Amino acid sequence: MKTVTLHRLKSSLSRLCLMTGPIFFNLCSYAGTNTAVATGNWESASTWSLGVAPGATDNVVISSGVTVTVTATGDVCGAITIDAGGTLTINSNESLAIGGNLTNGGNFTASNGSTLTFNGAANSVISGGGTYLIAGTVQLDMASATTALDIQDANFATGVSNGSNDYFSLIRGTIRMDNSGSLYMYNSGSANSLTIPYGVTIESDAGRLYLAPAGTTNNVILSGKLFINGGSVNVQMGQSLNAAQDFRYTVNGGTPQLYVSSGSLSMGAGFNALNSTDYIDFEITGGRIVLACNGFSNWITFQLADNVGGKTLMSAGLIILQNACNNNIEDIDMGGSNVAATLYSVTGGTVQLGYAATQATSTYFGIDGQPSTNYPNLDFEPGTAKNAASFNGKSVNMLSLHINANQTFDATNFPVVNIMKNNGTYAFDQEGTFTAGNNTVEFSGDVQQKISTSSLASLSFHNLTIANTAGNVYLGVPVTVTNQLSFIDGKIDATTHSLTVSNGSVAITGPSASSYVITGSGVSPNTGQLVIAGLPSNSGTLFPTGTAPYYLPAVVNPGTNTGTSYSAFVFQGATSNAAADGPVFSPVYLQQMVNAIWSIGRTAGSGSADLTLNWLASGTALEGSTFQMAGTNIGISRYTGSAGNWAAATGSGSVATETATSSFSTWTQFAVTMNSVVLSKTLLDFGVNLRDNGTVDVSWSVADESDVARYVVQRSVKGGDWQTVGTVRARDEGGADQAYALVDESPLDGVNDYRLLIQKADGTVSYSRVRAVSVTTGAGVAIYPNPASDELHIQTGAGNEIRTVLLLDANGKVLQRLDDPGYATISLPVRDYPGGTYFLELVDADGATNITTVLLRH
Numbered sequence: 022m023k024t025v026t027l028h029r030l031k032s033s034l035s036r037l038c039l040m041t042g043p044i045f046f047n048l049c050s051y052a053g054t055n056t057a058v059a060t061g062n063w064e065s066a067s068t069w070s071l072g073v074a075p076g077a078t079d080n081v082v083i084s085s086g087v088t089v090t091v092t093a094t095g096d097v098c099g100a101i102t103i104d105a106g107g108t109l110t111i112n113s114n115e116s117l118a119i120g121g122n123l124t125n126g127g128n129f130t131a132s133n134g135s136t137l138t139f140n141g142a143a144n145s146v147i148s149g150g151g152t153y154l155i156a157g158t159v160q161l162d163m164a165s166a167t168t169a170l171d172i173q174d175a176n177f178a179t180g181v182s183n184g185s186n187d188y189f190s191l192i193r194g195t196i197r198m199d200n201s202g203s204l205y206m207y208n209s210g211s212a213n214s215l216t217i218p219y220g221v222t223i224e225s226d227a228g229r230l231y232l233a234p235a236g237t238t239n240n241v242i243l244s245g246k247l248f249i250n251g252g253s254v255n256v257q258m259g260q261s262l263n264a265a266q267d268f269r270y271t272v273n274g275g276t277p278q279l280y281v282s283s284g285s286l287s288m289g290a291g292f293n294a295l296n297s298t299d300y301i302d303f304e305i306t307g308g309r310i311v312l313a314c315n316g317f318s319n320w321i322t323f324q325l326a327d328n329v330g331g332k333t334l335m336s337a338g339l340i341i342l343q344n345a346c347n348n349n350i351e352d353i354d355m356g357g358s359n360v361a362a363t364l365y366s367v368t369g370g371t372v373q374l375g376y377a378a379t380q381a382t383s384t385y386f387g388i389d390g391q392p393s394t395n396y397p398n399l400d401f402e403p404g405t406a407k408n409a410a411s412f413n414g415k416s417v418n419m420l421s422l423h424i425n426a427n428q429t430f431d432a433t434n435f436p437v438v439n440i441m442k443n444n445g446t447y448a449f450d451q452e453g454t455f456t457a458g459n460n461t462v463e464f465s466g467d468v469q470q471k472i473s474t475s476s477l478a479s480l481s482f483h484n485l486t487i488a489n490t491a492g493n494v495y496l497g498v499p500v501t502v503t504n505q506l507s508f509i510d511g512k513i514d515a516t517t518h519s520l521t522v523s524n525g526s527v528a529i530t531g532p533s534a535s536s537y538v539i540t541g542s543g544v545s546p547n548t549g550q551l552v553i554a555g556l557p558s559n560s561g562t563l564f565p566t567g568t569a570p571y572y573l574p575a576v577v578n579p580g581t582n583t584g585t586s587y588s589a590f591v592f593q594g595a596t597s598n599a600a601a602d603g604p605v606f607s608p609v610y611l612q613q614m615v616n617a618i619w620s621i622g623r624t625a626g627s628g629s630a631d632l633t634l635n636w637l638a639s640g641t642a643l644e645g646s647t648f649q650m651a652g653t654n655i656g657i658s659r660y661t662g663s664a665g666n667w668a669a670a671t672g673s674g675s676v677a678t679e680t681a682t683s684s685f686s687t688w689t690q691f692a693v694t695m696n697s698v699v700l701s702k703t704l705l706d707f708g709v710n711l712r713d714n715g716t717v718d719v720s721w722s723v724a725d726e727s728d729v730a731r732y733v734v735q736r737s738v739k740g741g742d743w744q745t746v747g748t749v750r751a752r753d754e755g756g757a758d759q760a761y762a763l764v765d766e767s768p769l770d771g772v773n774d775y776r777l778l779i780q781k782a783d784g785t786v787s788y789s790r791v792r793a794v795s796v797t798t799g800a801g802v803a804i805y806p807n808p809a810s811d812e813l814h815i816q817t818g819a820g821n822e823i824r825t826v827l828l829l830d831a832n833g834k835v836l837q838r839l840d841d842p843g844y845a846t847i848s849l850p851v852r853d854y855p856g857g858t859y860f861l862e863l864v865d866a867d868g869a870t871n872i873t874t875v876l877l878r879h
Contacts, residue, residue, distance in 0.1 A: 053071065053078075053079055053080070054070075054079070054080045054081075054082060055069050055070060055071045055073075055075045055076075055079040055080070055081050055082075055098075056069065056070040056081075056082040056083075056084060057069060057070075057081070057082065057083040057084060057087045057089045057107070058070050058084065058087070059087065060087055060088045060089070061089065061090075062089070062090050062091075062092045063075075063089055063090065063091045063092065063093070063096050063117070064091075064092060064093050064096065068089060074096070075096075075097065075098040075099075076097065076098075077097040077098070077099065077118075077120055078099045078120065079098055079099055080098070080099045080100045080101070080102075080121065081098040081099070081100070081101040081102070082101075082102045082104065083101070083102070083103045083104060083107035083108070083109055083127065084104050084106075084107055085104045085105055085106030085107050085127070086106050086107070087107050087108070088107075088108040088109075088110070089107075089108070089109050089110070090109075090110045090111075090112060091109075091110065091111040091112060091115045091116070091117045091135075092112050092115060093115055094114075094115055094116045094136075095116060095118075096115070096116065096117045096118070097117070097118045097120065098117070098118075098119060098120065098121075099119075099120045099121040100119070100120075100121030100122040100123070100124070100145075101119055101121070101122075101123055101124070102122075102124040102125075102126075102149075103124070103125045103126060103127040103128070103129060103149070103151060104126055104127055105126040105127055105151070106127055107126075107127035107128070108127055108128040108129075108130075109125075109127075109128070109129050109130070110129075110130040110131075110132065111130065111131045111132060111135040111136075111137060111157065112132050112135065113132040113133055113134040113135055113157075114134045114135065115132075115135050115136075116135060116136040116137070116138065117135075117136075117137055117138070118138040118139075118140050119137070119138065119139055119140070119141070119145070120140055120141050120142065120145075121141055121143075121145055122145050122146045122147070122148070123139075123145070123146075123147045123148075123149075123177075124146075124148050124149040125147075125148075125149040125150075125151035125152075125153065125174070125176075125177075126149045126150060126151045127151045127152075128151060128152050128153075129151060129152070129153045129154075129155075129180070130153070130154045130155075130156075131153075131154070131155045131156060131157040131159075131184070132156055132157060133156040133157060133184075133186070134156075134157055135156070135157030135158070136157055136158045136160055136190075137155065137157060137158070137159050137160065138160040138162055139159075139160070139161055139162070139163065139170045139194075140162045140163060140164070141163055141164065141168060141170070142163075142164040142168070143164070143168065144168060144169045144170075144171060145163075145168075145169070145170050145171065146170075146171045146173055147170065147171065147172045147173060147174050147177050148173045148174050149174055149176075150174060150176060151174075151176060152176060152180065153176055153177050153179065153180020153181070153183070154180050154183055154184055155177070155180045155181045155183075155184040156184035156185065156186055157184070157186070157188065158186075158188040158189065158190050158209040158210075159181065159188065159189050159190070160189070160190040160192065160209075161189065161190070161191050161192060161193070161194045161196050161221065162190075162192040162193055162194065163193055163194025163195070164193075164194070165193065165194070166193060166194060166195070166220045166221065166222065166245075167194075167195060167222075168193075168194045168195065169194065169195040169196075169197050169222075169224070170194060170195065170196050170197065171197045171199050172196070172197060172198055172199055172200060172204070173199045173200050174200060175200040175201050175202030175228065176202070177200075177202075177204075178198075178200060178202035178203055178204035178228065179202055179203075181204060181205060182203065182204075182205055186207070187205035187206055187207045188207060188208070188209040188210065188211075189206045189207065189208070189209065189215075190208075190209045191216070191217060191218060191221040191223075191245075192218070192220075192221070193220045193221060194220075194221060194222075195221070195222040195223075195224055196221075196222070196223055196224070197224045197226060198223075198224065198225045198226060198227065198228050198230050198252060199226045199227055199228075200227060200228050201227060201228050202228050202229070203228060203229040203230075203231065204228065204229070204230050204231070205231045205234065206223075206230070206231065206232050206233065207233055208233075211240075212235060213233065213235050213236050213237045213240055214233060214236060214237070214240035214241060215232050215233035215236060215240075215241050215242075216241075216242045216244070217242070217243050217244060217245040217246070217247060218244050218245050218273070218274070219244045219245050219273055219274030219275040219277070220245060220274065220275075221245040221246070222245060222246040222247075222248060223245075223246070223247050223248070223254075224246075224248040224249075224250065225248070225249045225250065225251060225252045225253070225254045225284060226250050226251045226252060227251050227252040228252045228253075229252060229253050229254075229255065230252065230253070230254045230255065231255045231258065231259075232254065232255065232256045232257070233256065233257055234255070234257060234258050234259030234260070235257070235259045235260060236256070236257040236260070236266060236268075236289075237260075237264075237266050238265065238266045238267055238269075238290075238319065239267075239269060239295065241256060241257055241266075241268050241269065242269050242270070242271055242295065243268070243269070243270040243271075243277045243279065243301075244270070244271055244272070244273040244274060244275075244277050245277065245278070246277070246278040246279075246280070247278070247279050247280070247286075248278075248280045248281075248282075249280070249281045249282070249283070249284045249285070249286050249308060250282050250283055250284065251283045251284040252284045253284055253285045253286075253287065254284070254285070254286045254287070255286075255287045255288075256268045256286070256287070256288045256289065257288060257289035257290065257315075258287060258288075258289045258314060258315065259289070260289045260290070260315050261315070262315055262316045263315070263316030263317050263347070264289070264290070264315065264316065265290055265316070265317055265318055265319030265347065266289060266290050267288075267290045267291040267292065267293055267318050267319065267320055268288050268290070268291070268292045268293075269292075269293060269294065269295040270292075270293075270294060270295065270299060270301045271294070271295035271296060271299045272298070272299050272300060272330070276300065276301070276302045276330060276332075277299075277301050277302065278301070278302040278303075278304075279292075279301060279302075279303050279304075280303075280304045280305070281304070281305040281306070281307070281308045281309075281310060281338060282305075282306045282307045282308060283307045283308045284308045285308055285309050285310070285311065286308070286309070286310045286311070287310075287311045287312075287314050288310075288311070288312050288313070288314065289313075289314055289315035289316075290312070290313055290315065290316065290317070290318040290319070290322075291312055291313060291318030291319075291320055291321060291322040291323060291324070291346060292310075292312060292322075292323055292324065293318070293320050293321045293322075293323070293324035293326075294324055294326040294328075297326075298328060299326055299328065300326050300328040300329070300330040300331035300360075301325060301326065301331055301332075302331070302332040303325050303331075303332065303333050303334070303335075304332070304334040304335070305334070305335050305336075305337070305338040305340070305370060306334075306335075306336050306337050306338060307337050307338045308338050308339075309338060309339040309340070309341060310323075310338070310339070310340045310341065311341045311343060311376065312340070312341065312342050312343065313342055313343045313344035313345070313346075313383075314343055314378075316344055316380065317344050317345065317346055317347035317380075317383065318344075318346040318347075318348075318352075319346065319347065319348060320346065320348065320350060321346065321350055321351055321352065321353070321354055321389075322342050322344075322345065322346045322352040322353060323340060323342060323352070323353045323354070323355075323372075324353075324354045325354060325355050325356040325360075326354075326356065327354065327356050327357040327358070327359045327360060327391070328359055328360075329359050329360075329361070331356055331359070331360045331364065332360065332364040332365070333355060333356045333360055333364070333365050333366070333367060333394070334364075334365075334366050334367075335355075335366075335367045335368070335369065335370045335397050336366070336368050336369045336370060337369045337370045338370045338371075339370065339371050339373060340370070340371070340372045340373065340397075341373045341376050342372070342373070342374050342375070342376075342386065343375070343376035343378060343379055343383075344379055344380055344383040345374075345383045345384070345385055345386045345387070345407075346387075350387065350412070351387040351388060351389040351412035351413065352374075352386045352387050352388070352412075353372060353374075353386070353387075353388055353389060353396075354389035354391075355367065355372075355389075355391070355394065355396055356391065356394055357389075357391035357393055357394050358391070358392075358393040358394070360394065365394050367394070367395050367396065367397050367420070368397075368420075368442075369397060369398075369420070370397040370398065371397055371398040371399070371400050371444070372396060372397055372398070372399050372400070373400040373401075373402050374386045374399070374400070374401050374402060374407065374409055375401065375402035375403075375404055375405065375407050375428070376402060376404075377404065379402075379404055379405045379407070380405065381405050383405065383407070384405070384406065384407050384408060385407070385408050385409075385410070386407060386408070386409040386410075387409075387410060387411070387412035388409060388410070388411060388412060388417060389412050389413055389415075390411050390412075390413055390414070390415030390416050390417040390435055391415065391417070391418070392415055392416040392417075392418065392437075394418070395418035395419060395420070395439075395441055396417065396418065396419040396420070397419065397420050398419065398420045398421040398422075398423070398444040399419045399420075399421070399422050399423070400423045400425070401422075401423060401424045401425050401428040401430060401453065402425055402428075403425040403426050403427055403428065404427070405427075406427050406428065406429075407428050407429070408428075408429045408430075408431055409428070409429070409430050409431065410430075410431040410432075410433070410434060411431075411432075411433075411434035411435045414434045414435075414436075415435070415436070416435055416436045416437040416438070416439065417435050417437075417438055417439070418439040418441055419438075419439070419440060419441065420440070420441055420442040420443070420444065421440060421442060421443050421444040421447065421448045421449065421450075422438070422440060422448075422449050422450070423444070423447075423450045423452075424450070424451045424452060424453045424454070424455055425452050425453055426452045426453050426476060427453055428452075428453040428454070429453060429454040429455075429456060430451075430453070430454070430455050430456070431456040431458075432455065432456060432457055432458060432460040432462070433456055433457075433458030433459070433460060434458075435460055436460065436461065437460070437461045437462075437463055437486075438460060438461070438462050438463070439462075439463045439464075439465055440462070440463065440464050440465070440466065440470060441465055441466055442466050442467075442468060442470070443466065443468060443469070443470050443471065446471070446473075447470075447471040447472070447473045447497070448464060448466065448470035448471055448472065448494075449462070449464075449470070449471075449472045449473070449480075450472075450473045450474060451473075451474050451477060451480050452474055452475065452476045452477065455480070455481075455482075457481065457482055457483040457503070458483065459483055459484075459504075460482075460483055460484065461483070461484035461485070461486055461507075462482045462483075462484070462485055462486070463485075463486040463487075463488055464486070464487055464488065464489055464494045464511075465488040465489065465490070465509075466489050466490075466491075466492060467489070467490045467491040467492065468491065468492040469492035469493055469494075469495055470489060470492060470493075470494045470495065471494075471495045471496075471497050472494065472495070472496055472497060472498065472500060473497035473498055474497075474498045477498070478498075478499070479498060479499040479500065479501060480498055480499070480500050480501070481500070481501045481502075481503060482500065482501070482502050482503070483502070483503050483504050484502070484504050484505050484506075484507065485500075485502045485505075485506050485507070486506075486507045486508075486509060487506075487507070487508050487509065487510070487511050487512070487513050487536065488509035488510050488511065489510060489511030489512075490510050490511060491511070492511070493511060493512045493513065493514040493539065494511065494512070494513045494514065495513075495514040495855070496513065496514060496515050496517065496518040496519075496520060497517075497518065497853070498518055499518045499519045499520075499521070500515075500518070500519075500520050500521070501520075501521040501522075501523055502520070502521070502522045502523065502524075503523050503524060504524050504527060505522070505524065505527045505528065505529070505530060506520075506522050506528070506529045506530075507529070507530045507531050508529070508530070508531035508532045508533065508536040508537070508565070509531060509536070510535075510536055511535075511536055512535075512536060512537055512538070512539050512567075512569075513537075513538050513539065514539045514569075514855065515538055515539060515540055515549055515550070515551060516539055516540065516549045516855060516856065517549060517852075517853070517855075518549075519549070519550045519551070519552060519588075520538060520550075520551050520552070521551075521552040521553075521554065522551075522552070522553045522554070523554045523555065524554070524555060525553050525554055525555040525556040525557055525562055525586070526555065526557050528553055528562055528563070529553075529563060529565055532563065532565030532574070533572075534572040534637055535572075537565040537566065537567045537572050537574065538551045538564075538565055538566050538567070539566075539567060539568060539569055540566045540567070540568075540589070540590035540591055540592075549590050550588045550589060550590040550620075550622075551564055551565075551566055551588065551589050551590065552586065552587070552588040552589075552624060553586065553587060554586040554624070554625065555584070555585075555586060556577060556579050556585045556586065556587065556626075558579055558580065558581055558582060558583050559578070559579075559580060559581060560578060561576040561577070561578040561631070561633065562576065562577055562578070562587075563575075563576050564576070564577065564587070564589040564621075566589050566590060566591045566619075567591065568591065568592060568593050568617075570593075571593055571617070571636070571642070571643065572636075572637050573591045573593075573617055573619065573634075573635070573636050573637075574634075574635050574637065575589050575591070575619055575621060575632065575633065575634055575635070576631075576632070576633040576635070577589075577621070577630055577631070577632055577633075578630060578631040578633075579626065579628065579630040580628070580629065580630060580631065581628075582626055582627065582628040582629075582630065583626070584625060584626050585623065585625060585626030585627075585628075585630070586623070586624040586625035586626060587621060587622065587623055587624065587630075587688070588620075588621070588622040588623075588624055589619065589620065589621050589622075590619075590620050591617060591618065591619045591620070592617065592618055593616060593617045593643060594616060594617070594618075595610075595611065595614060595615070595616050595617060595618050595692055596618065597700070597704060597787075598704070599618055599620070599660040599689070599690035601618070601878075602810075602878060603704075603706075604704035604707055604777075604787075604788075604789040605787075605788060605789065606700065606787065607779075607785065607786060607787025607788060608787075608788075609785055609787070610694075610698065610700060610787075611645050612645035612646050612647040612648065613645050613647045613648050613651075613694055613695045613697075613698045614645055614648055614658075614692055614693060614694040614695070614698065614700075615636050615643050615644055615645075615648065615692065615693040615694075616643045616644075616645065617636065617643055617692070617693075618660075618690050618691070618692055619634055619690065619691045619692075620689070620690045620691075621688050621689075621690075621691060622688050622689075623688045628686065629684050629685060629686040630684065630685065630686075631682060631683070631684050632657060632682065632683060632684070632685055632691065633680060633681070633682040634657060634680070634681050634682075634691065634693055635679055635680050635681075636679045636693070637679055644676070647695070648676065648694075648695055649676060650676075651676055651695045652675070652676055652677070653673065653674065653675050653676075654695055654696050654697070655670065655673075655674040655675070655676060655681055655693060655694065655695055655696060656670035656671050656672040656673060656674055656681055656683055656693075656694070656696050657670060657671060657672050657674075657681050657682070657683040657685075657691050657692070657693055657694075658670045658671075658691065658692045658693075658694045658698070658700055659671075659685060659687070659689060659690070659691055660689045660690040660691070660692075661689070662689065667692070667700035669696075669698075670683075670693075670694045670695065670696045670698060671683045671684075672684065674693065681693045704721060704722075704723055704777065704779060704787075704789055706720075706721060706722045707720075707721040707777050707789040707792060708720055708721070708792060709773075709775045709792040709793070709794055709806075710794070710805065710806075711768075711794045711796065711803045711805045711816070715768070715796070715803075716764050716765060716766050716767075716768070717764070717765040717768045717773065717775070717794055717796075718762060718764055719734050719746070719762065719763045719764070719765060719775055719777075720760070720761065720762040720763075721760070721761050721762075721777055721789070722758060722759065722760045722761070723751075723758065723759050723761070724758045724759075726751050726752070726753055726759060728781050728782050728783070729751040729753065729779060729780070729781055729782070730750070730751060730780050730781060730782045731748055731749065731750050731751060731780050732748070732749045732750075732751065732761060732777055732778070732779055732780075733745055733747075733748050733777070733778040733780065734746040734747050734748075734749075734763050734765070734775065734777060734778075735775065735776050735777075735778055736765065736768070736769075736773055736774065736775055737773075737774045737776075738769045738771050738772065738773055738774070743776070746763065746765050746775075747763045747765075749761050749763060768794070768796045769796065770796055771795070771796065772793050772794070772795045772796075772807065772873070772874070773793060773794050773795075773796055774791050774792070774793045775791065775792050775793070775794075776788050776789050776791050776792070777789035792806075792808075793806075793807045793808065793876075794806070794807060795807050795873050795875075802815065802816070802817050802823070802863060802871070803815070803816040803817075804816075804861060804873055804875065807873075807875050807876060808875070808876035808877060808878040809851055809875060809876070809877055809878075810851075810852065810877065810878055811850070811851070811852045812848045812849065812850055812851060812852070813828075813848070813849045813851050813861070813875060814846060814847065814848050814849075815846070815847040815848075815849070815861070815863070816846045816847075817846075817847075822865065823842055823847070823863055823864070823865055824840070824841060824864050824865060825838070825839070825840055825841075825862075825863070825864040826838070826839040826842060826847055826849070826861070826862070826863055826864075827861070827862040827863075827864075828849055828851075828859060828860075828861055828862075829859065829860045829861075829862060830854075830857075830859055830860075836854065836859075837849055851877055854877055855877070856876075856877050856878050857876070857877060858874060858875075858876060859874075859875050859876070859877060860873070860874060860875070861873045861874075861875050
């Protein structure tokens with residue numbers, strides 16, 4: 022009798038603790054296990070092993086075969102365990118508060134109108150795998166905003182769904198979806214609303230969360246936190262098509278937060294601020310957000326309001342706007358100048374306009390330009406024809422821009438479209454339509470930025486500005502600038518595709534020794550050149566061309582001639598046939614000239630024009646030793662064509678000013694030499710080829726060999742001394758072109774460099790360019806040609822199986838990979854890579870690795 026009285030006292034104190042708080046803390050700070058030993062009411066003493074109903078800190082166990090029914094309001098416990106075969110029922114309009122874990126291996130029912138409260142002082146877990154029927158309200162009222170209720174049991178989520186109401190009362194704490202099931206959530210007593218108040222976090226780690234599927238506009242509100250770390254969260258996804266019911270956020274007690282690191286967040290319509298003064302703390306580092314899944318928004322489809330207090334962070338992830346809004350308002354706004362710079366960081370990720378199910382009537386996406394902040398990579402998805410354009414007439418910054426087929430990006434009302442980085446492959450990729458208007462496209466990255474297309478013959482900009490501070494802007498397709506090309510910083514690399522400026526009257530501004538057009542090699546008119554159309558008469562037009570290390574500009578003044586257009590490219594390493602891959606001039610000639618060739622062509626017009634060549638900032642690196650002493654005794658020599666002749670230098674110039682000028686009516690290739698020098702050409706071609714039997718064929722052709730005595734084939738390996746492979750006497754058959762060949766029967770292991778020494782009758786000698794082949798005799802592998810320009814070939818001998826082939830750039834990035842190519846001859850296309858040093862890594866069947874340096878020259 023005394024024991025029963027004591028336990029009744031403890032039960033009374035527990036209830037008093039709930040009502041009066043910390044005053045009675047010391048009296049209530051006990052904890053024990055109270056086991057249901059008989060079927061009965063929760064409030065009945067005879068139901069429990071301790072002879073008293075559980076208190077707030079009692080851990081409760083409901084044994085197998087026992088049914089306990091909550092028949093009053095205000096019942097409490099600590100943790101609760103329902104054994105298999107045990108049953109707990111909360112009657113209608115009654116309540117139970119659980120302060121610890123809920124482990125249900127049996128049966129749990131919360132009847133219609135009941136309240137199940139979780140109010141733990143520490144993180145709590147729902148687990149056990151039992152069955153549930155939750156028709157009442159689940160109330161979250163944990164000790165703090167960070168105290169979590171972790172729902173690990175998918176059956177609990179199923180029980181909420183089976184109860185048909187999906188009622189939640191969110192007061193304080195974190196509710197964590199951490200199972201494979203589906204959980205639906207509405208405000209208690211509501212069929213269309215859900216509020217996530219300040220102090221409450223909904224966190225998705227797995228499974229599927231459905232937040233107010235039938236929610237209406239302004240009734241699904243985020244003031245607290247929504248975190249998606251996995252699984253999927255679906256907001257208002259049950260609404261009818263084009264119901265325009267947006268998910269809103271508002272500041273009510275503190276800053277609302279939306280964080281996505283993995284998984285997905287889908288919304289039936291848009292996501293935007295409730296009031297004009299609201300803001301949000303937004304962060305996406307992975308996963309994806311899909312908006313307007315069920316049709317048009319009636320406000321901004323995706324808005325990060327531009328108000329003080331907001332925060333925007335995006336480093337990865339994907340934001341998809343499936344449909345555009347149906348009002349005259351922007352579709353996307355990622356915040357602007359009112360968001361503090363320290364709270365704004367968009368360094369990665371993608372915003373995608375349009376999706377697989379975009380409606381045919383969803384044709385216009387308005388972009389809110391914010392010149393002080395930036396968008397991530399912007400991707401215009403294929404499918405329904407759409408138009409993206411400026412909504413507010415301001416400039417826009419983005420990491421990269423992809424315009425897919427059948428889409429139009431109208432840049433007319435963006436004063437500047439600024440591309441700030443790249444998406445890992447390109448910075449600007451146009452497969453559809455880019456409407457430039459009078460717009461300026463600026464590239465301001467600090468990495469290489471590629472302009473590309475795979476479906477169009479060329480691309481066009483009105484104004485193009487180069488402001489790249491570290492990398493180069495690289496043309497992956499011919500580009501035309503219809504108005505003006507401007508340089509602020511950096512270079513534009515046109516080594517493989519032409520760059521045309523079609524308005525010669527304004528042409529190019531701002532070039533310098535560190536900011537110009539890199540042009541390519543060869544004599545093809547379609548590769549690596551700068552074209553300027555419509556040169557003004559009686560005025561010099563600058564062609565700011567150069568190679569990667571050297572600025573080598575040209576100036577053309579057509580005089581009184583009108584309607585003229587010219588092309589220009591330049592390469593270093595003067596050759597006797599004026600081709601970039603041709604035979605180099607002998608040292609005798611190189612001492613008396615600038616070691617570069619300018620190719621200037623006239624593409625429209627006629628008459629003579631003045632040509633000025635400049636090797637500004639090249640210094641003595643390109644000047645021959647004798648040339649440096651020439652003073653003003655220099656001029657321009659013109660290549661006369663297939664006969665291999667160079668005309669005597671004409672015009673005037675000065676070594677001190679690094680300038681030479683002359684007048685021409687015929688336009689080919691040009692060199693800067695001393696006036697007393699007449700350049701000549703003997704060698705037409707020189708090449709080497711590795712044969713299947715391991716020998717190397719060396720071949721060459723010549724013209725005008727009347728003064729040549731002999732040809733000497735020389736070989737060097739690993740930078741060693743040049744050794745003679747063989748000597749061939751000149752035929753000298755009346756000045757006709759001649760072809761010669763010699764076989765190196767014993768090439769050495771490694772990269773074999775070959776050159777041709779041409780000895781004339783007077784004893785002077787000149788040399789060809791160096792050609793190389795890679796011979797790996799131990800592994801029976803041949804790599805050729807090296808240098809390569811179009812394709813690189815790897816040839817294996819019998820019994821020498823290659824398992825993996827890797828082509829790497831100079832930084833070790835894998836550009837191409839082939840697995841299990843076997844014994845076949847392998848060909849790697851390399852034409853689209855810039856010239857330079859690369860590495861070829863071969864792994865054989867035994868796991869042995871062979872790395873060979875290869876050079877690309879275009």
